[in-house]
Amino acid sequence: MTTTGKRGPYRGTAARRREIVDAAAEVFGESGYRAGSLKDIAGRVGIDASSLLHHFGSKHVLLEAVLADKVSRDAQALHWDEEIEPAEFPAALIRLAERNAANPGVIGLYTVLLAESTTVDHPSADFFRDRHATTRRDFLRGFDAMAEAGLLAEDVTPQEAALSTLAIWDGAQTQWLLDPGAIEVVAVLRGHFRRITRVEV
Amino acid sequence: MTTTGKRGPYRGTAARRREIVDAAAEVFGESGYRAGSLKDIAGRVGIDASSLLHHFGSKHVLLEAVLADKVSRDAQALHWDEEIEPAEFPAALIRLAERNAANPGVIGLYTVLLAESTTVDHPSADFFRDRHATTRRDFLRGFDAMAEAGLLAEDVTPQEAALSTLAIWDGAQTQWLLDPGAIEVVAVLRGHFRRITRVEV
DNA sequence: GTCTATACTGAGATAGAC
DNA sequence: GTCTATCTCAGTATAGAC
Numbered sequence: 036m037t038t039t040g041k042r043g044p045y046r047g048t049a050a051r052r053r054e055i056v057d058a059a060a061e062v063f064g065e066s067g068y069r070a071g072s073l074k075d076i077a078g079r080v081g082i083d084a085s086s087l088l089h090h091f092g093s094k095h096v097l098l099e100a101v102l103a104d105k106v107s108r109d110a111q112a113l114h115w116d117e118e119i120e121p122a123e124f125p126a127a128l129i130r131l132a133e134r135n136a137a138n139p140g141v142i143g144l145y146t147v148l149l150a151e152s153t154t155v156d157h158p159s160a161d162f163f164r165d166r167h168a169t170t171r172r173d174f175l176r177g178f179d180a181m182a183e184a185g186l187l188a189e190d191v192t193p194q195e196a197a198l199s200t201l202a203i204w205d206g207a208q209t210q211w212l213l214d215p216g217a218i219e220v221v222a223v224l225r226g227h228f229r230r231i232t233r234v235e236v
Numbered sequence: 237m238t239t240t241g242k243r244g245p246y247r248g249t250a251a252r253r254r255e256i257v258d259a260a261a262e263v264f265g266e267s268g269y270r271a272g273s274l275k276d277i278a279g280r281v282g283i284d285a286s287s288l289l290h291h292f293g294s295k296h297v298l299l300e301a302v303l304a305d306k307v308s309r310d311a312q313a314l315h316w317d318e319e320i321e322p323a324e325f326p327a328a329l330i331r332l333a334e335r336n337a338a339n340p341g342v343i344g345l346y347t348v349l350l351a352e353s354t355t356v357d358h359p360s361a362d363f364f365r366d367r368h369a370t371t372r373r374d375f376l377r378g379f380d381a382m383a384e385a386g387l388l389a390e391d392v393t394p395q396e397a398a399l400s401t402l403a404i405w406d407g408a409q410t411q412w413l414l415d416p417g418a419i420e421v422v423a424v425l426r427g428h429f430r431r432i433t434r435v436e437v
Numbered sequence: 438g439t440c441t442a443t444a445c446t447g448a449g450a451t452a453g454a455c
Numbered sequence: 456g457t458c459t460a461t462c463t464c465a466g467t468a469t470a471g472a473c
Contacts, residue, residue, distance in 0.1 A: 048456085065356045070270050073449065085450080086457045094449065143354070150351025153344070153413035155266050164415050171418070188431070195427050198408075198419055203400060206407030210399075212354035214365050217372065218399055226396050230389070230431045249438080273466065287439050289468065444469075451462075 052090050052100075054080045059101050064143030067151045068098055068159065095158050102162055105144065121180040125228040125236045128177075132204070132221050142220075146208045171197055181232060191231045203227050253291050253301075255281045260302050265344030268352045269299055269360065296359050303363055306345065322381040326429040326437045329378075333405070333422050343421075347409045372398055382433060392432045404428050 058079040062071040073094055077087040091097040112134060119127055135142050152163040174197035182193050207220045228236045259280040263272040274295055278288040292298040313335060320328055336343050353364040375398035383394045408424045429437045 051456085067270075067352065067355050069268075070355060072447080074447085082456085083458060084448095085459085088450065089456060092450095147351060147355055149414070150348060150410055151268065153410065154268050154271060154348055160414075167411065167414060168418070190430070191427075195424075198411075199404060199424055199427060202407035202411055202419070202424055203404040204407065205410055206403030206405065207399075209351055209354065209406055209410070210368065210403055213350070213361075213368060217369070218403070223396075223400055223403055226392075226400060229391070252438085274468090275466080283438090284440060285466095286441085286468080290438065293468095295467065438473105440471100440473080442470085442472100444467105446466080446468100448465080449463090452460085453458100454460100455456105455458080 048090070051080075055087055055090055055097070056100050056104050059097050060105070060144050061140055063098070063101060064140050064145075064147060067147050068094075068157075069151065073097075098158060099162075101144070102148075102159060105141070106166075119177065121177070121184040121186055122234050124177040124181055125232055125234060128200070129221060129224060129228070129236055132224050135208075136221055142208050143212060146205065146212055149205065150209070167201070170201060174200055181234075186233050188231050188233060196231050199231065200224075200227065249291070252281075256288055256291055256298070257301050257305050260298050261306070261345050262341055264299070264302060265341050265346075265348060268348050269295075269358075270352065274298075299359060300363075302345070303349075303360060306342070307367075320378065322378070322385040322387055323435050325378040325382055326433055326435055329401070330422060330425060330429070330437055333425050336409075337422055343409050344413060347406065347413055350406065351410070368402070372402060375401055382435075387434050389432050389434060397432050400432070401425075401428065 055076065059071075059076045061079065062076045065071070066075070073084040073087055076097075077084040080087070087097075091100060109131075113127070113131060148159055149163050151157060152159045175193055178187065178193035178196040178200075181187050181196075187193065187196060204220070204224060207218060207223045210218045211220050225236050228234075256277065259277045260272075262280065263277045266272070267276070274285040274288055277298075278285040281288070288298075292301060310332075314328070314332060349360055350364050352358060353360045376394055379388065379394035379397040379401075382388050382397075388394065388397060405421070405425060408419060408421045411419045412421050426437050429435075
């Protein structure tokens with residue numbers, strides 16, 4: 036009698052965990068991990084904080100569930116496993132950026148936790164360090180393929196392309212969070228690809 | 237009998253305030269504003285938290301003192317008031333980045349608080365929004381002058397140059413904080429200027 | 438100007454009834 | 456599974472002695 040529906044007494048534990056993870060992603064994105072409270076998260080689900088802790092033993096465990104969930108969703112959206120044509124690589128990244136722009140909450144979660152993770156003794160420091168290393172590798176692979184196909188601009192190395200793309204993307208998202216009217220993340224990214232590649236995006 | 241020396245009973249209140257502001261900048265840079273405690277700051281100065289509050293009425297007031305101090309130091313270093321030659325503009329920004337690289341604490345303070353300020357009800361949200369708007373204007377002025385002198389790369393607008401420079405700079409600093417071995421902020425910035433301008437940096 | 442003592446608040450987490 | 460009650464801890468801030 037699991038997951039018979041979205042509401043009601045027979046909703047099941049799995050569905051409740053889903054609700055909690057979603058609410059936690061919201062709250063951590065808005066307030067960060069340390070400032071985001073279990074009370075706030077529980078309140079959005081409509082339960083007490085102690086009930087929340089019945090499902091996730093501690094705040095830390097909940098954070099890890101939120102991050103794991105984000106990873107699996109991203110992987111699902113990107114299909115890194117499938118081979119991407121070198122010429123299509125920038126366009127694939129633009130699509131991801133557009134998808135994020137449509138879900139502002141995701142940007143907050145990622146950008147706020149990323150920066151917070153650079154502070155001392157932060158529980159997700161390792162996660163973001165690993166994740167950024169992985170992303171750098173993925174980007175490097177993509178731009179390497181582009182270089183071989185002669186699709187990078189003159190004097191731009193794959194390494195340079197990977198690092199600068201990651202930096203400008205994160206930076207643009209932070210600025211957008213700070214002042215949504217001041218910048219368009221997708222436009223900045225498009226301009227960047229126009230400068231570092233030879234393909235249209 | 238103010239500021240007769242750095243230590244001793246006649247050190248004076250002004251010097252004590254300086255020590256506190258410096259320690260606070262350190263702590264806020266390492267831990268962020270919300271997670272950084274007055275106890276920690278006071279401890280680094282060698283006094284009790286209640287003594288700290290004798291000098292600065294509240295944590296919020298202390299934060300504002302730290303930010304004001306940073307602004308005045310930056311202004312001093314940049315000399316925006318003096319006219320900068322269009323061709324020298326990128327080099328001036330590189331110098332600032334190099335100066336930051338030599339004082340890692342400054343990067344943490346700025347980058348961590350910037351990201352934290354995007355969270356709800358953060359006391360320095362207005363400060364960073366205003367400051368980013370000002371910086372965008374300053375950058376725009378610099379790149380406008382470069383455009384008039386024909387020093388921007390083809391198809392790069394001053395607006396685009398200003399936004400992308402700000403984004404890539406912030407993003408590179410965040411990545412550096414996360415994993416200092418993975419990226420060199422100055423090199424990324426140099427590469428960016430090589431792509432968007434026609435001057436050597 | 439600095440300390441000790443204390444008030445107050447809100448956090449995360451646990452125990453146990455239902 | 457959820458609640459109430461409670462514990463423990465750390466934080467900011469205040470009062471008052473020295």
